[in-house]
Amino acid sequence: MSTPNLSVSILTLSIAQAFASPAFAFDTADAVDTPSSMAEVIVTASKAPAAQRASVGGFSDAPLLQTPAAVTVISQQTMQDLQIRNTSDAVRLDASINDAYNAVGYAEQFSIRGFKLDNNSSYRKDGIAIPGDTQIPLENKERIEVLKGLAGLQAGMAAPGGVIDFIVKRPTATALRTVTVEARERGTLYGAIDLGGRLDDTRFGYRINVAAERLRSYVKGADGNRKFISGAFDWQISPQALLQLDLDYQDKSQITAPGFQLLNNTTLPAGVSADTLLNLQPWTRPVDTITSNLGLRFQYAFDDNWHATISANQHSFKRDDYTAFPYGCSAQDLFPGFCGNGDYDVYDYRSLGETKKPLSAQAMIQGKFATGSLRHELTAGVATFHRKDHAGRYVYDYAGTSNIYHPVIVPISNGVQGPVRETRNDKENSVFVQDIVALSPNWKLHAGLRHIDVDGFQYVLKADPSVAEVRAKHDFLLPNVALVYNPVDNVAVYGAYSQGMEHGGTADRKAANANQELSPSRSKQIEIGVKADITPELMVAASLFQIRKGLEFQNANNVFVRAGQAQHRGLELSAQGKASRDLHIGVSVTALNSQQSSTGEASLDGKRVPNVPAFKSAVNLDYRVPQVAGLSVNGSWEYAGKKAFEFNNNTFVPAYHVANLGAAYVMRLAGKQAVLRATVNNVFDKFYWRDVTPESDGYLFPGASRTVKVSAQFDF
Structure with a gap:
């Protein structure tokens, strides 16, 4: 079936379902008759707003006030109000998160607290690891939870910056029918359906999400489409037992937009437009990515104090990657770097049949008990993660020369990809335990430990057609301890120490040890913080942290190594919630001192880590206009200080400001509620370098130019 026909078919069926009066819908009258014992298990909400609770900081849903870690929660309502359709736009609300080789049309990749996240372990679905190698769909997500800092206890192997956890929408207690349509000025069209409720037999519930999107990027020609269903x-097997199943499928096809390199390898490109596509060749094809998830969770309550949870997820990822890749200037013998006149070499890059099929599972038991005067909240469990990757020897052949100001057509190469074969086979098993001990009414001790066994095989493609098999077996013990003090009920002060492990980085294709992965690396973090619920709907927080880990880079001998230390010290401030009856605020500020030391290379020691501003802030305001019923206006402002482009800090990109404005109007249409929204992003049409990654010898990506979006949401 063709892409347009499939998109239309999915939306047509979903809209028909939304407008129908289904016989199995669970209405308000049904809700009244629901047994109270059932509601205790299904309904997990509390009096606190959803954005003030999260599970990513530990092993169960808990108030942010009592979580001794820096956690950000981005709710579905916030994403809908701001017309956010991807994670890149969502994380702009947190100043500690930055792009990290986040190319339009490719995988969305981020750093937290200056550390790039691991695509294979730092992204989660309901706490279970999933690859972050493509745009993770938001249509079936209730919220995004971000744990900033080490997550060794909670997640096992993960980058020291933290983890991003996507919480799946679950069946609703009452019938839900929502249709959203959206258009953007460059021709992007978007439609989504959200259906939820319970059957006549109220033990069974459902939540269906469908979306289709015609993508017209701010980069001219980086177009595509996306289809999603979940x-x-x-x-409710019994009052004590709940079985949950979730599944999703996404097909995304979009031409990717590569970044720029420095002119003469010394100067930022001048006079370029954010809409320039360097991948503009007749043989350019979209990057095709298909992903799916099948998740299962079983919860059983033994009594009011003890319950067990078993969860698992099977992820499937397949990608065909095509790019007219810009790199270097052979005319001036620059690798990397574009020519001074804007010329650049074009390479035909093809990597077809890439697959990943990680299987994750976890079982844990949680309970509350007392030993004398001490009260305990105990969590103990086991987890397993099995990852299998396949790929072929990719094509990367010189095709010709083009120019950033005057594109040139070049012929495709005659390269042929090698056969697809297994490239990785990793198994990670862990055992974890955490005890939260109430030492007194005002003091709580959080103590946890995770033991991890890793047994991995990497199959490294050599310069000749042969393959080298590299096996690595490791085991680690990761401690986590925190002390929380509540001077008053609505204020918490905490201090925490934690350790984490991450997989070693992989050498670039041009390094002497090309494609080889370094051994795992340990990181250590100290953090102190304070949180306060100013009101039940407004929280403020501050945290000071220090993270240390080994620094990985390609040295003067062209070898990818881990040497010396990266030390990141920072201050984070935030405020989130209702400041008054009509005003909702979101404020995030991060000051970060990142420094490299003891590398053995004078050009690196004492320098800042690339692609991370020393200061960044994000402010979002939403004001309900009391004089006009149903009208609200919103605005946001993001500021990022200058960023180093290379590890040696020879080049810095300028600081930037970006402002956005929007409005929403709630009205009745044919007796049903409708919400009309309009947003203008980058109001002043500022050009700025949003992402200046050192990856693959360094690339610069411009931010989006001014974009107008309008949408309508209908609730039936």
Whole structure:
């Protein structure tokens, strides 16, 4: 079936379902008759707003006030209000998160607290690891939870910056029918359906999400399309037992937009436009990515104090990667770097049949008990993660020369990809335990430990057609301890120490040890913080942290190594919630001192880590206009200080400001509620370098130019 036909078919069926009066819908009258014992298990909400609770900081849903870590929660309502359709736009609300080789049309990749996240372990779905190698769909996500800093206890192997956890929408207690349509000025069209409720037999619930999108990027020609469908179902087997199933499928096809390099390898490109596509060749094809998830969770309550949870997820990822890749200037013998006149070499890059199929599972038991005067909240469990990757020897052949100001057509190469074969086979097993001990009414001790066994095989493609098999077996013990003090009920002060492990980085294709992965690396973090619920709907927080880990880079001998230390010290401030009856605020500020030391290379020691501003802030305001019923206006402002482009800090990109404005109007249409929204992003049409990654010898990506979006949401 063709892409347009499939998109239309999915939306047509979903809209028909939304407008129908389904016989199985669970209405308000049904809700009244629901047994109270059932509601205790299904309904997990509390009096606190959803954005003030999260599970990513530990092993169960808990108030942010009592979580001894820096956690950000981005709710579905916030994303809908701001017309956010991807994670890149969502994380702009947190100043500690930055792009990290986040190319339009490719995988969305980020750093937290200056450390790039691991695509294979730092992204989660309901706490279970999933690859972050493509745009993770938001249509079936209730919220995004971000744990900033080490997550060794919570997640096992993960980058020291933290983890991003996507919480799946679950069946609703009452019938839900929502249709959203959106258009953007460059021709992007978007439609989504959200259906939820319970069957006549109220033990069974469902949540269906469908979306289709015609993508017209701010980069001219980086176009594509996306289709998505998901389902979440639950079965209340008994008052004590709940079984949940979720599955999703996404097909995304979009031409990727490569970044720029320095002119003469010394100067930022001048006079270029944010809409310039360096991948503009007749043989350019979209990057095709298909992903799916099948998740299962079983919860059983033994009594009011003890319960067990078993969860698992099977992820599937397949990608065909095509790019007319810009790199270097052979005319001036620059590798990297574009020619001084804007010329650049074009390479035909093709990597077809890439697959990943990680299987993750976790079982844990949680309970509350007392030993004398001490009260305990205990969590103990086991987890396993099995990853299999396949790929072929990719094509990377010189095709010709083009120019950033005057594109030139070049012929495709005659390269042929090698056969697809297994490239990785990793198994990670862990055992974890955490005890939260109430030492007194005002003091709580959080103590946890995770033991990890890693047994991995890497199959490294050599310069000749042969393959070298590299096996690595490791085991680690990761401690986490924190002390929380509540001077008053609405204020918490905490101090925490934690350790984490991450997989070693992989050498670039041009390094002497090309494609080889370094051994795992340990990181250590100290953090102190304070949180306060100013009101039940407004939280403020501050945290000071220090993270240390080994620094990985390509040295003067062209060898990818881990040497010396990266030390990141920072201050984070935030405020989130209702400042008054009509005003909702979101404020995030991060000051970060990142420094490299003891590398053995004078050009690196004492320098800042690339692609991370020393100061960044994000402010979002939403004001309900009391004089006009149903009208609200919003605005946001992001500031990022200058960033180093290379590890030696020879080049810095300028600081930037970006402002956005929007409005929403709630009205009744044919007796149903409708919400009309309009947003203008980058109001002043500022050109700025949003991402200046050192990856692959360094690339610069411009931010989006001014974009107008309008949408309508209908609730039936």
